[in-house]
Amino acid sequence: MTSDDTLSPVDALAQLAFLVHGVLERRATEADLSISQMRLLGILRDREPTMNELGARMVLDKSSISGLVDRAERRGLVVRVPSSTDRRSVRVRMTDAGRELTHRVERGFDADVLALLAGISPAQQSALVSGATALISAEARARAALADAG
Amino acid sequence: MTSDDTLSPVDALAQLAFLVHGVLERRATEADLSISQMRLLGILRDREPTMNELGARMVLDKSSISGLVDRAERRGLVVRVPSSTDRRSVRVRMTDAGRELTHRVERGFDADVLALLAGISPAQQSALVSGATALISAEARARAALADAG
């Protein structure tokens, strides 16, 4: 055991990703939610998308979305509402129960990540966060440029 | 469209985690491997553990390990070898084919992460990497302390 002092940049980011991902997974599991269900609920926080739009956003097949929404609906976390403009179409809306559960998981996750950050110095914290923010915006810009070109 | 400029620290780390995790998942999927199979192969890179040890390391039930190893073995990526000291016990060894496939995925992943890093300034790169490294060691220390106490 030693030896995170010799991490390559790639390993450092990979381990960080697994660490944070694992923290979210643990908090979600506490609430009997999978990462997929959390993603779904996160999207529904401020939207009421069709099944189709959900598939595009989550990059999942429509049949996968059907199953995901089925299970969430069975638990009372979301409801399907008929679209007013296209009778083939369905919109997915989060219920109050879904919102409450989502908030609960998010609060736990926030606390965990803040606790992780508290383990390093304030200077390191701001270096990490500003680096992460920069990387995310750079990637978003690159993706937008690709989408434009493509 | 806009707006990674107002990320909270927690959101910044969460988005970074999803970004890096997604990159690995995409590269693994290219090679028809799941994240779980990649974890398994990663562990076998420099070890020949028993099923039991694998379960402890991956924090999975032994029956899950059985299935994971079954599928990897069916693809020729690992082999089960009888333990020389305990006839109940089995050791898992990566094959050359497994090693080759693992390396291929790792090379792709490394290239992707380095490309991401190349999108931000050298100063931001080193801030991010040293912050990540610090966080990982702090967490490892905290976990070790807990294990000691517990």
Next chain:
DNA sequence: TATTGTTATACTCTATAACTATA
């Protein structure tokens, strides 16, 4: 005809419980 969504089917991943074979 094309699109929206569901269903049937299949495979991976995970867990629990029951089992076999050693120790």
Next chain:
DNA sequence: TATAGTTATAGAGTATAACAATA
């Protein structure tokens, strides 16, 4: 008896293909 591992079974998550209803 206890431990190492497998098998049977079940449920979530994912995809492909076939289908129904609507556009």
